[in-house]
Amino acid sequence: MALSSLDNLYRQVILDHSAHPHHHGHLQQVTNEIEMRNPTCGDVIQLEVAVFNDKINDIAFSGDGCTISQASASMMTDAVIGNTPAQAEEMVQVFSKMIIGDQPNLDTKILEDASVLNGVAKFPARIKCAALAWKALNNALTSNDGKGKAGQIVEHHDN
């Protein structure tokens, strides 16, 4: 198999997003924020979201992680900005199904660039890398107080 199979995982657009991530940094005004870690590999993401009038006005992420997790975070921010939180939730659902890879006819158009991460399904050890940013978004938008779990460290073990 060798490294040629890596082309399915590391598509050029993924390498580009990782090298030059979009919406990387911090926001002036934040309504929802969260820090999430992937304790098995040490990846960490801080996600800041500005939701005004039921719309994701702006979003930014920072932290450390591998190519897949950084590209996924960058693509996620591109995809959800300008959408309602409800639409963003739907994207999270579609993304989660896509990276599991058990629905061959899944429509992934709403994910924009992030749909190229479908290749991660063939690399089970890397699914959690792709999922981290999307789980962070989900938790930031849906925690009970509506403000995300700011400052809280949420660990998830899914490998």
Next chain:
Amino acid sequence: MVKSLNQIRNDFPILDQKVNDEDLVYLDNAATTQKPRAVVEALAHYYYTDNANVHRGVHTLAERATADFEAAREKVRAFINARSTTEVLFTRGTTTSLNWIAASYGEKVIGAGDEIVISYMEHHSNLVPWQQLALRKKATLKYIKMTADGHLDMTDAAEQITDKTKIVAIAQVSNVLGVVNPIKALAKLAHEHGAIMVADGAQSLPNMPVDVQELDCDFLAFSGHKMLGPTGIGVLYGKEAILNEMPPIEFGGEMIDFVDLFQSSWKELPWKFEAGTPDISGAIGLGAAIDYLSAIGMANVQAHEQELVNYVLPKLLAIDDLTVYGPHDPAQHTGVIAFNLNGLHPHDLATGLDMEGVAVRAGHHCAQPLMKYLKVPATARASFYLYNTKADADRLVDAIVATKEFFKHGTV
């Protein structure tokens, strides 16, 4: 070695397979080792012929199971040169062993203002139990610094260990940096200040001769599965005088002498600590692993790994953009080698190596404070064992270079 390398490899059927269409090169031995036929067959033999509960039956199978279980304890005693089997407790593994010391000995002797001294290179299992004990008791947790090349700084150790220190707990071999820490010198230092010495042997027992009387450590913790044995079995060695003073951690069957309605008394050592049905098959499997290692000889195991390190470390250091952690002198480095390709996350590197059939670990290696100390989020780690070859080392080097080229030149 008594056996040739080919003969040894034939004892490990799992090594003979393809992974991602490439011949498997297993270099994740610091996480867990593979098991020889002799260990798997010992488990099967126990379950097929001798299975019964230990220490309580009067029938023949129970006698055989008890004899096999206690024979395994004697094998462990001889392997580490403990004075007596009363000093050998079976546990679930290194983590349980260290937690027992903190929960029983630590709980009893540590008070407010006392000091517990560890190092930045400790695995979480030799760090968090002490950290939590210190928090419970309002004691002070202190860290011995490291030298620039990743050795324990013994000058700093002499300053950190004071008359307030009650416990010094250090890994004999780092699971990241591949350095060997001077347990004997640390034990001497600890004893001079009235403290006890806890050695984490998870990475040393599999790879080198260890003699608890020579080291003069008060406790030694290790795991079976990192030294050819099954998962779920480990050992806590403790000096008899200290174990006698320690209260049991768990209560129940197997560990009691007499039980009355409102009070009970405990069995003698080592059973006072072994409540409930133990991992009988695990202990027997560990005994078989010790037989296997002893037949080869731990000095030979250590020499073989050193030969591999002498061979591979210069090749790794010669790869542009590859950072190797710990000492760069092969003579000071065990078969655990952590590294990073500059500009590439170790997780991406490990996936590349996996596609080339080379299994390594990537992550923080349960040593987050060390990662912070090294100022890296994570590293890749290759760890060699007695069945690895120079060809395996070449495959690792080639796969790192290929992965580096792949990410340098981009993709479709």
